[in-house]
Amino acid sequence: MNKCNFVAIDFETANTTRFPCQMGIVVVRNGEITERREFLIKPPENKYSQACIRVHKITPNDTKDCKEFPELWSEIKEYLRCELVVAHNTSFDLDVLFKVIEYYNLDYVPILGTRCTCRLYNDRKLSEVASAIGIDLENAHNALCDAEVCAKIFLAHLLDGVDPNSIVYPERVRKKKTIIPQYNDGTRILSSEVKIQDLSIVENKNNYFYDNKVVISGVFDRYPFREDLALLLKKYGADINTSISRKTNIFIAGNDCGPSKLSKVLQLKDDGCDIVILDHSQLYQILDNIK
Numbered sequence: 001m002n003k004c005n006f007v008a009i010d011f012e013t014a015n016t017t018r019f020p021c022q023m024g025i026v027v028v029r030n031g032e033i034t035e036r037r038e039f040l041i042k043p044p045e046n047k048y049s050q051a052c053i054r055v056h057k058i059t060p061n062d063t064k065d066c067k068e069f070p071e072l073w074s075e076i077k078e079y080l081r082c083e084l085v086v087a088h089n090t091s092f093d094l095d096v097l098f099k100v101i102e103y104y105n106l107d108y109v110p111i112l113g114t115r116c117t118c119r120l121y122n123d124r125k126l127s128e129v130a131s132a133i134g135i136d137l138e139n140a141h142n143a144l145c146d147a148e149v150c151a152k153i154f155l156a157h158l159l160d161g162v163d164p165n166s167i168v169y170p171e172r173v174r175k176k177k178t179i180i181p182q183y184n185d186g187t188r189i190l191s192s193e194v195k196i197q198d199l200s201i202v203e204n205k206n207n208y209f210y211d212n213k214v215v216i217s218g219v220f221d222r223y224p225f226r227e228d229l230a231l232l233l234k235k236y237g238a239d240i241n242t243s244i245s246r247k248t249n250i251f252i253a254g255n256d257c258g259p260s261k262l263s264k265v266l267q268l269k270d271d272g273c274d275i276v277i278l279d280h281s282q283l284y285q286i287l288d289n290i291k
Contacts, residue, residue, distance in 0.1 A: 025039075
């Protein structure tokens with residue numbers, strides 16, 4: 001294909017609910033990169049999780065004076081309108097896009113189609129593919145850098161005839177197992193009693209948590225002891241669980257929530273499971289409205 005036009009995108013997110021804090025857009029016309037745009041985005045209430053900050057190094061201080069997504073949407077959507085949209089993980093980046101559009105009740109924009117370079121290259125990480133075919137990834141987890149590398153990877157396939165199935169990747173180096181600290185101070189421990197659902201104690205069954213399987217992870221300023229939060233949710237009819245499964249209905253992610261639990265929730269959501277993720281501010285809002 002000697003002529004190809006598409007737009008490559010990438011998002012970095014501020015928190016576990018996937019609100020964007022940065023977006024990179026790279027425009028390709030006739031096989032050449034013609035434009036690069038980077039947007040810093042202020043998430044709702046400028047709330048971040050430490051887990052996300054550790055990945056991309058963007059902090060609330062970086063976005064406190066930036067525009068929120070609705071103020072940028074009129075400009076961003078013109079880059080996507082009737083375009084082929086390419087991302088390294090479309091299930092993630094398009095989920096971020098559609099969720100923030102829905103959250104702010106914005107108008108959707110028609111796109112021509114999507115391509116996922118992650119799936120094209122056998123579910124390999126962006127850094128692995130870039131290294132294998134000789135593309136520099138100088139600033140990983142910067143949205144503009146990742147979008148540009150994604151565009152170059154797609155162009156390598158379209159224009160240079162790179163066969164994703166012919167690439168030999170170096171053997172992955174096993175990382176040393178991280179020892180997860182045990183919280184023996186009792187702040188995160190749940191008793192066996194709180195994990196026994198009892199719908200007979202619920203006075204108002206018309207509430208958000210009634211008869212839903214709920215998993216709690218992380219810490220909460222209002223509830224220094226997780227047991228107190230779990231007991232409150234049990235009072236509202238929640239079935240408190242400690243592990244994620246396909247039956248989980250609600251995942252409550254506090255500060256420093258367990259990365260393995262969050263990863264499993266996101267994977268299950270990608271597989272079609274209807275699991276709601278609540279951060280601490282959303283949790284408090286729901287609790288404050290229960291009468």
